[in-house]
Amino acid sequence: MAHAVTATAAVRRAGWGLAAALLLAAMVPSLEAAETSADSASEAGPEERRFRRRTEPQEPPPPIVPSIDDRTTPPPAPPTPSGPAFLVRSIRLDGAPLIPEPVVRAAVAPLEGRTLTFAALQRAAETLTQWLRGRGWVTSRVSIPPQEVTDGVVTLRLLDGRVGAIRVDGATHSRPARLVRRMQSRPGALLDYRRLQTDLARLNATPDRRVAAVLMPGLEPGTSDVVLTVEERSPLHVGYLAHNAGTRLSGRFRQGVTLGHNNLTGRDDQLVARVEMSGRTGFLGTVVSYLLPIGASGRALSVDASHADVQLGMQFRPRPIEGQATVLGITWSEPILEAPTWEAEWTLGLDGKRIRSREDGSDRGKDDLRILRTGPNWIQQDARGRSIVTTELGIGFSRFLGSSRKVDPAASRSQTGAQFVRFTAAGGRLQQLWGGFQLLLRGAWQWTNDRLPPAEMLQIGGAETVRGYPQGEFLGDYGYVGTAELRAPLPWWRHRGKPTTYLAGFYDGGAAFLRKPLQTEEQQRRLQGVGVGLRWTVNPYTSAVLDLALPVGDTSSSEDEDRPRVHYAVTLGF
Numbered sequence: 032m033a034h035a036v037t038a039t040a041a042v043r044r045a046g047w048g049l050a051a052a053l054l055l056a057a058m059v060p061s062l063e064a065a066e067t068s069a070d071s072a073s074e075a076g077p078e079e080r081r082f083r084r085r086t087e088p089q090e091p092p093p094p095i096v097p098s099i100d101d102r103t104t105p106p107p108a109p110p111t112p113s114g115p116a117f118l119v120r121s122i123r124l125d126g127a128p129l130i131p132e133p134v135v136r137a138a139v140a141p142l143e144g145r146t147l148t149f150a151a152l153q154r155a156a157e158t159l160t161q162w163l164r165g166r167g168w169v170t171s172r173v174s175i176p177p178q179e180v181t182d183g184v185v186t187l188r189l190l191d192g193r194v195g196a197i198r199v200d201g202a203t204h205s206r207p208a209r210l211v212r213r214m215q216s217r218p219g220a221l222l223d224y225r226r227l228q229t230d231l232a233r234l235n236a237t238p239d240r241r242v243a244a245v246l247m248p249g250l251e252p253g254t255s256d257v258v259l260t261v262e263e264r265s266p267l268h269v270g271y272l273a274h275n276a277g278t279r280l281s282g283r284f285r286q287g288v289t290l291g292h293n294n295l296t297g298r299d300d301q302l303v304a305r306v307e308m309s310g311r312t313g314f315l316g317t318v319v320s321y322l323l324p325i326g327a328s329g330r331a332l333s334v335d336a337s338h339a340d341v342q343l344g345m346q347f348r349p350r351p352i353e354g355q356a357t358v359l360g361i362t363w364s365e366p367i368l369e370a371p372t373w374e375a376e377w378t379l380g381l382d383g384k385r386i387r388s389r390e391d392g393s394d395r396g397k398d399d400l401r402i403l404r405t406g407p408n409w410i411q412q413d414a415r416g417r418s419i420v421t422t423e424l425g426i427g428f429s430r431f432l433g434s435s436r437k438v439d440p441a442a443s444r445s446q447t448g449a450q451f452v453r454f455t456a457a458g459g460r461l462q463q464l465w466g467g468f469q470l471l472l473r474g475a476w477q478w479t480n481d482r483l484p485p486a487e488m489l490q491i492g493g494a495e496t497v498r499g500y501p502q503g504e505f506l507g508d509y510g511y512v513g514t515a516e517l518r519a520p521l522p523w524w525r526h527r528g529k530p531t532t533y534l535a536g537f538y539d540g541g542a543a544f545l546r547k548p549l550q551t552e553e554q555q556r557r558l559q560g561v562g563v564g565l566r567w568t569v570n571p572y573t574s575a576v577l578d579l580a581l582p583v584g585d586t587s588s589s590e591d592e593d594r595p596r597v598h599y600a601v602t603l604g605f
Contacts, residue, residue, distance in 0.1 A: 116146045118183045122155065122353040126189030126223070129171065134162055139187075149175060156187055167225035169194065170246070170255050192222045194257060195249025201261040206297040210234060210242070210259065213299065215327045222246075222255055228371035233329065234259075237293045237301075238571045239266045266293035270572055270604025272307070275597070276494040278502045281341050282309030287316075289604065299324050313342035329366035329376070335359070352395075355358030356486070357385045362404070373411040378423075380404040383432065384486055388443055396443030398484045401434040402427050425487065429452040444485050445549060453479035453487060453509075467520040467530060474513035482546045483508050491541040491558050494598040498539050499560030500587055501596070507543025507555070514539050518566060533566040540584070559584030562595075570602030 052054040124130065138158045142151070152175055159173040170192025175527035178186055194216055199207035216223070227244060234242040240263045247256045273286040287307030295302045300323045307316045318337035325332060341354040362380035369375075384400040406422040429437040429450035438447040459473035477489040485506060491497050492504025496512045516537040520530035542557040562580030579599040 032553075042084070116148050117180055119143055119145055119147050119152070119180075119185055121184045121185030121186060122152070123157070124173070124187045124189060126173075127171075127190060127191040128219070128386035128483075129168060129191065130159060130162060130173075135159065138162075152185060152187075159187070159189075163189075167223045168385050168539065169224045170222045170253075190253060193254050194218050194220050194222050195251060195254035197257045197259065199259045199261060202263065203261075204263045204266055204294055205240065205261065205299075209297050209299075210261070213324065213327050216257065225371060227257065229369055230327075232371055233327075237266070237299060239293050266295075268293070268572055268604055270602055272541050272600070272602045274494070274600035276502050276600065277309055278313065281314050283502070285309050285314070295321075313340070315340045315555060329364075329369055329374070331364040333362045333364075335361075353386045353389045355385075359383045367407065372413060373409070375407060375409045377407050378405065386443065386484075386486060390392075394441070397441050398443050398447075398449070398486060399433055399435045400427055400449050400484060400486065401431045406499065416462040417461060418458070418460045421457070422456045423454070425451075425453045425455065427484075427487070442484065444482070446547065447482045447484050449484075451479060451481040451483055451487065453477060453481070453483060455489075467522075468535065469520075470516040471516040471518065474511065477507075477510045478509045480546065481508070491543050491545050491556065494578070494600065496539065497541050497558040497560045497582075497584070498537070498562055498598055499596055501560055503557040504515075504558060504587060505543050505553075508546040510541065510543035512539070512541030512543075524567075530605075531567055531569055534567055535564045535578075537562055537564065537578075537580075539580070553588075556588075557585050558582070564598075574602050576600045 113402045119142055121143055124135050133175065137157045142155055156173045156175055160171075163169075163171045163173070168191070171190060172192075173187050173189050176186065176188045196218060197211050197214070197216070199210055202210065210422045213233060216227050216230050231242060231244055234240065240261060242262075245258045245260070247253075247258055249256045268289070268291045270289040270291075271286070272289065273284070275283045275285070277283040277285050285307050286309075287305060289303065289305045290302040291301065292300070293301050300321065302319075302321050304315065304319045308314060316337070316339040318335065319334065320335045322331055322333040324330070335358070337356075337358045339354075339356045342352070360380060360382040362378055365377045365379070367375040367377055380403075382400070382402040382404065384398065384402070386396075386398040386400075387394060388396040403426045404423050406424050408421045409419070411418045427449050428434060429448055431449075433471075435442060435449040436446045437450040438446060442448055455475065455477045457473075457475040459471065462470040462472075464470055475489075488506040488508060489510045489512070490503050490506050491510065491512050492500035493502035497504070514537060516535050518533035518535045521532045521534060522530065524530065524532040538556065539560045542555065544555040545552055548554045559579045560582050562578055564576065564578035564580075566574075566576055568574040576599060579595060
């Protein structure tokens with residue numbers, strides 16, 4: 032699948048390791064030699080995705096909510112002496128227009144036109160105060176000021192609580208002034224508890240920092256100071272990775288190193304570099320990604336560059352088949368809606384992809400693609416789990432900034448070119464169950480009416496789609512893939528009171544189809560797999576996965592591959 036995950040802000044909020052680090056990747060082109068078409072074509076999808084995080088929600092960290100000093104919340108209004116009863120003709124509310132008129136009328140209308148005491152009117156003020164606090168204005172309240180009632184008109188007053196100073200304590204790797212600038216809560220603004228929760232979620236997006244907030248009485252009457260307490264560790268991380276998610280021709284075993292910084296210039300900007308290689312067949316892939324948050328509203332700009340070189344298996348000597356792929360991309364993320372437990376954003380990006388395949392030093396196929404990407408993304412977190420949905424409309428332009436023709440005779444796949452439209456949607460839900468069990472549901476779907484270049488096709492088969500089949504078993508123009516996985520914690524392996532190891536049972540299924548298939552092409556494949564595995568996670572940088580999967584769908588295209596398969600991946604970092 033070409034672009035399953037581009038939700039940069041969603042990834043940052045979710046705290047999935049080095050956030051939004053690997054949005055684009057290197058791809059290996061398909062080759063048209065008949066005897067190698069199946070394996071070499073499958074390189075396009077997996078090589079791209081190997082440099083990218085999966086669309087899998089991770090277990091969320093415990094939320095941090097602002098705590099409130101008892102002296103900050105206005106105490107209940109003192110009992111109002113009953114006094115003599117009088118005729119109340121109308122009741123009005125003075126102060127900041129925080130409460131909609133219909134809400135005010137609903138609270139005071141039953142009291143108008145009646146003979147009441149001030150004590151009876153106090154109940155209306157308390158009702159409006161509770162309405163304010165239920166919507167986040169926890170330091171604001173409605174009271175009855177001293178007054179002389181003339182002509183039966185009673186005045187209520189809204190006392191708005193505002194933000195005083197914002198102080199930062201304990202920051203060791205972050206600049207206090209920049210932390211404050213990333214908040215939408217500002218000194219002098221109305222104190223909105225829900226907005227402060229959203230600010231905390233943004234500041235806690237990086238896994239290297241935990242920020243708590245306490246509201247304290249301010250120096251000025253009616254104000255509350257916000258004190259941010261920061262606990263940080265080094266934002267610099269180095270890691271080693273190893274897995275067997277490569278292909279038969281390019282080498283199944285891969286290993287590599289990552290170097291990342293989650294706060295490069297003090298702006299919460301993130302830089303990640305990754306190198307991955309396979310010594311047996313000469314695969315070498317590199318990717319560098321940079322993400323820069325913009326302002327306090329959740330906007331972000333990411334820039335990505337990647338390159339891969341592949342020399343396919345030794346069985347093709349003395350006529351070596353080589354592939355190269357270079358990808359450059361830029362993505363803008365714009366928040367649509369934001370709350371402490373969910374958010375939505377819109378992304379807009381442009382990719383440039385240069386893909387070449389050669390045999391004996393001569394070009395056999397080339398794809399030059401310029402792709403506009405756009406679509407909304409959504410993430411939600413609750414007490415029982417986390418969900419994510421990403422969507423992307425990809426539009427390829429021909430003869431634009433050096434791209435290939437609409438249908439290019441030099442393309443790596445016959446009757447394809449640089450002009451196409453595809454739509455991709457992906458999502459997942461990690462649900463906490465009784466007894467520490469977890470249920471993971473994830474899936475992806477792609478649709479197009481065009482024959483796509485291999486780099487944009489949907490890939491099924493392999494460690495991240497349908498286990499039990501070789502990596503890149505089949506590439507389709509459109510199709511779907513999904514997983515259901517039940518995880519049981521192993522209680523004797525724990526870290527800081529939480530399980531680190533889970534036993535998993537899973538089912539994978541997917542199907543992919545070709546548009547206008549040629550006589551030499553298989554039109555469709557339907558794959559299914561079942562299996563068991565282990566999941567081990569200590570922190571976002573140290574984890575391991577081991578799966579044993581059995582294919583139960585269509586027979587594998589490779590005779591020696593129709594058997595149970597073992598998939599593993601290890602990441603060690605600090």
